Amino acid sequence: MTKRMGYQDWRCLSLWLHYFVLLWSTIDGQTRYSITEELKQGSVVGNLAKDLGLTLSEMFDRKLRVASEAGEQYFTVIAGKGELVVNDRIDREALCGQSASCILPLQVVIEDPLQLFRVEVEIQDVNDNAPKFPSNNIILEIAESTVTGVRFPLESAIDPDVGSNSVKSYTLSKDECFSIVIKEVAGGRKVPELMLSKVLDREKRAVHKLFVTALDGGNPVRSGTSQVTVRVLDINDNVPAFEKPSYKISVAENAAEGALITQTKATDMDDGQNGEIEYSFGAHTSDDVLSLFSIDQMSGTIFLKGKLDFETTVNYELDVSAKDKGNPRMEGHCTVHVEVLDVNDNPPEIILTSHPKPVREDSPNGSVVALISVRDLDSGDNGKVTLHLPLKCKFVLKPSFSHNYALVTSGVLDRENVSEYNIEITATDSGSPPLSSKKIIPVSISDVNDNPPVFTQPSYDVYLKENGVPGSILFSVSAFDLDFGENAKLSYSILDSKVQDVSVSSYVYINSDNGSIYSMHSFDYEKLKVFQIQVQAKDQGSPPLSSNATVHVFILDQNDNAPAVIYPSSAALGSLSHQRMPRSAKAGHLVTKVTAVDADSGHNAWISYRLAEATDASLFTVNLYTGEVRTKRAASEQDDSSQRLLIEIKDDGEPVQSATVTVSILLEDGLHEPMLDLRQKVAEPSKKTGRITLYLILSLASVSVLSLVTFLILAVKCIRNSRSSGSCCMRRSDCDDYKNPNRNLQIQLNTDGPIKYVEVLGGDMLSQSQSFRSCMSPMSEYSDFTLIKPSSTTDFKEVISVLDASLPDSTWTFESQQVSRK
Template sequence: MEKAPVSESRPLRQASRQRRRAVRGPAAMEMDARWGPAVRLLVLVRAWALVSGQVRYSVPEEAKTGTVVGRLWQELGLEAGDAEARQLRVVWQGRRASVEVSGASGALVVSSRLDREELCGKSAPCSLRLEVLLERPLRVFPVELEVTDINDNAPRFPVNEEAFNIAELSLPGSRFPLEGASDADIGANAELSYTLSPSEHFRLDHQRNDDQSDSLALILTKPLDRERVPVHRLILTATDGGRPSLTGTMELVITVLDANDNAPQFNQSVYKIKVLEGSEVGTLLITLSATDLDEGSNSDIMYLFSRRVAAQVKEMFSVDENKGELRLQGKLDYEEMDNYEITIEARDKGTPPLSGHCKVLLEVLDVNDNAPEVWVTSLSVPVPEDASVGTVVALLSVSDRDSGANGRVRCWVWPSSPFGLESRFAGSYSLVLREALDRERVSAYEVEVRAEDGGQPALRGSRGVRVPVSDVNDNAPSFSQAVYTVLARENNAAGAELARLWARDPDEAENGRVSYSVWEGGTGATSSGGGWRPASSYVSVDAESGRLWAVRPLDYEELQVLQFEVRAVDAGEPPLFGNATVQLFVVDENDNAPMLLPPAGGGPGLVPFVGGVVGASVEAATGSESETLWAWATWGSPAGQVVAKIRAVDADSGYNAWLRYEVWEPRGKGPFRVGLYSGEVSTARALEEADGPRQRLVIVVRDHGEPSRSATATLSVSLVEGGEAALSVAGSSSSSRLGVLSVAEGSLAAGAASSSANVWLVVAICAVSSLLVLALVLYGVARCAPRAAVLSGPSPATLVCASEVGSWSYSQRQSRSLCVAEGAGKSDLIVFTPNLPPPPPGPVAENGSVGNGLSPSPLSSSMASNGSSGC
């Protein structure tokens, strides 16, 4: 075999080797230093194989370009340099050339990357058959090139990340198969081992099967808790058996699928809130919040009342199912319920649903919305008016449903008297008497017990208590006045009502029921006949009504004033009484006609009367009395000469006894006239012979009553000479007989016959003058002397006197007399405005006239004793 010529010298080869080394870099040089001995050994083996007929070379994959696989020129027995000259080259069979023959050195070198996995895959061994072509002469040499595996491929998983979904409730020991890694290398370089990153929940199970395949599984060692670790991230590492070993990793992403294994949880187990009572409906009280560590529908929460919540709570509150808002839907009343315990449930929507619970302790805060209340627990009425001070009238209970200052109550009584409050203990009071009572002043009290709390603003309450006062017999009957003046007309019928008396007793019932009676203790009257009679013989009083009525007809001429006492007695125990004095004045009626009195003497020209009442007749028409009187008058008497005096008296009084005199006959202008009120008959003019020897006068005496009554007197006046008149006077003075004015016709004739009548006439005139003066003196003394009043009693009487001219004069505490010369005096009394009490409630007498009851208006009447008509 020829050796291939060596085309280049050793220095050049060395220089070329150094350049290749420089190009290859430090890494290639390191590789050469590592694989150099192996390559030389392989070349020797191949050279031997070539000599024996088969050239084999072995080169590690991934050998660097230029790496000498073998020195073919030596294998072929060529000289150095012949390989290039004889065009030694390598021919591949259907593959691209990865090795070539270096022309300069004739060595088989790596020309491109050798990748065993690309060339042979997992086949082992990896032998490449190639032919070495030598031209000049043409020769072919088979060469087998074995590419040996190096650990240049790391284990490789199909994916870089593998995701798993594992249920949260998976049991420990559960297996989850894994796909192992692959390694392109072969042999020991492809033997893989697996490791798993540390985990408390998982471990790796690696088993080698009989077919040398690996079986990988992930084993669950501890229950999963999605809520604690929802995703587990593990690193699975595959390590080959090469030197140095290479690794490949894959991330295992394990998602824990949620299971409804967590009940909703509130952030607090107990919520405490405070709400004012009376808050508006719909007020938000609190928003509850619960969380569920689960997810999805397992974490959807709805809020509702627990089944143990009372119906009252459900009526008062509402909870929003989705938002957890607890709201007020009723009126809170502290006094009914001051706190609520509400159990709220938070329930998820998992299967089965789980729930959590919390308590809401709601405290109701008091506001001053309740006024104090006052109750009467005991009432002791009526209260006697003589009850002592300190008597307990009622027991009261005062309360306020509020609390604290809103429930502190103070109480008082309005009006403040006569009752007061005494506190017994908290909330209890006694209504006691503080002052003496008087039922007659106040029969019942409307007491108001007022209470006020300490709230802001304060509220008030009250309770009215009616306290009636019971009567005791502490008041005697009392008349409205001590003295009553009652006027009664005389001749009243028996049983006629005179007045009504009324006594007031402020007590009630039997204590105030009054009965009346005429008190006989010394009351009565003395009649004009001189006998004493008790008051009950004249009047009587009804025991129940107090009606005063006449027992018998009253006669003013018999009785003018009756004074007596009426006693009023109540029916109490003991009975009390009161007295009133009644002054009963009998009012005169014109029931007596004037009565003529016998003459007491004559005036100038008047001779003593020698006869009595010559005649007396009562005229049927007028009811008057007629009597013939005698008188004388001298011719030539001047006008105004008193001839006679007519005397008359009326048993009545006042106007009824006020007399006036009139000449009835002759009518016209006669020679005589009569004084209207004095009754003196005097000459109206000088007497003349033409007047005749005798004049007859009819004189009417009338009173002023209604209707008036009258009496008539016939006066016969004889006209004589002066001497005859003196004899008449002397004769009349020697006579002691009283009679009606008359002059005997016989004595007048005898006086005319005597011649010495003039002397006696002078004597008679002197005697008459002396008597006249004496009569005037006595009359003046009688007029000026005071007379005792007719009436007696505690109150003064008003007396009225009539003057000669018919006017009235008034005086108090004394009487005036209506008088005539030598006549009996007569006192006239008129009482005005009787002081009568108002009648008691009940019917009033229809007849308001005096004597038939009490007149509604003051009455005046005149009452007088016997007397005459002139002063």
């Protein structure tokens, strides 16, 4: 049974290969070799490298390999010679059975780049098998009354060889009653028949022993012999005869079990039991046929009792025997040819010839991704297969040769959008109804460095207190890269630039791995208020890509400067100032004015004055905001002529910084007389009085004109800047405060960093504090300067004149801040 199953399997494979070869036979460019079977291992088939147009180095570098579609690796390639040699014993009968043509298709796959060749090796038959009968002893029972000329079919000898090497003739040992006749049936098969040449006489000879020899057409000739034993029977001298010697039936392979195949019918001219017929399959019917078909013993009807499979066996030949019940029993024979019709019961199969490799995202259209082939075990339209890809797929299938395709790119790939494609290929045959199958081919997209790093924001503002600890972290910038792997690994660096003519790298440094920026030393707000850092993020791709971001560092003021007394000057007299006042001074008389400044800004620079100690605290008072020293009452003769005042000056910072100044006041008599004379002679015109009056008028007019011109300039600059990219803002709570001349004024132009600005600080000594800030565009080329003057009309005018003459026409932003103080 095992031997017969193997034979059927190889027969199916040979048929499939035969149809496959017929489909491929029209394809140009195929290489074909022809060899005989049973060659020794290592026998040369042909020079494959030469026939494919490849050099030996190309075969090695491109990794040539040979795959057999039959499953067994019968051939291999000698890399050093490029020759295709036999790798294993080839038995043509095992591969192709009785097929007239035996072709082994080979797939030659060459990688880097992928390329597929088809090589066909035709296996020629050699006469290595002798004919063999299924049985070594055939027993026939023939009635003596059998007329001459009656033929009795014998078993055909089986020779696995084909063509001229198969069975060609039969011979029979010498016997005067019998001869052998060769009958050729469908398919060219020769069936020996034993013909009665002379009437039998049981009384003379009851048993005839004959020898049938089958001869093939090979060189040398091979043969096989079987013994035929003829037993001569008496009386029943009519053989049952079928209506037709053969029946041809077509059955679909999906026919249900129990389906009617056909009905055979035989007749016997004898009467009684000699004419009663029983039907059965021939004695040597194979188990495969018996498992699929059954016959009704009385009616001769043949039924299907198993499952047919067109892909396994296409045709069946059933030997039907009709025996009567006579003594001896006579039998007749007929052949039923059952053709199995194909039904579309096999879905197409998609075979991945080469596994896909990662595809670069910048690969051009038409780049080969993978090689695939498709097959369908059905035949005709049922075996015609069409492949489909999803809509809007970035890949297409390019046919190469019979049922082989190349999967190639057809669109722009972007790994950042899609890093892997699962390409679903659908194969559909042309059967009715059509069958289909699907296969998913994963294709990964390899990264190309096509995305520069991107910072979380284009610029950063960092606020840093002065006097910080060197090495402390200032800020951390962060960037990301849409690429992958080395192309997404970022390193941070600071681009070289100048801050106060010094490289920015001397101020800060950056951690190249995480983007953290650290200070190199402590910062002083009074020396540096703002600067910028250009940070670059660069990936490690090839070539590397980079992007920049700007970090604006603003230094915040700390109260680290004590107020400094600038009037009365103490450079020569130490901390003691000598003032004189007439003893005739009335209450509210201005004795002197203490003026101090603070190098800090904002609240840290707000200054207040307090009388800490005095010889007579009831005589003098100090204005909290202006530092003016005035009399609280009129001086008397009882007051000491020498008065000593200790004035404390404090800022508004945290912690509070302070300074002191000692003022010595000398009360003198007689100093009041010129003043009294002046008051008494007010009505008397004089040249000196008129000159003083003129000076006062000019001073007042100058202050008014200067104030008007100043605000006109500021308004014009704001309007000009509002039309460009700059900004201008002025905030005031009370415009009348500008008329108060009692102010300390601090004007500062800063150009440390990319933001240029002028800071004008004014402190109302009586009620409010006010500051103005002007921001200039980063294009300004001017250096920092600070003008600090006591409050006076003349100095204020000079400061404004210096600013107006020094600064370019650029973007200005004035900011006024007022803080009420009680």
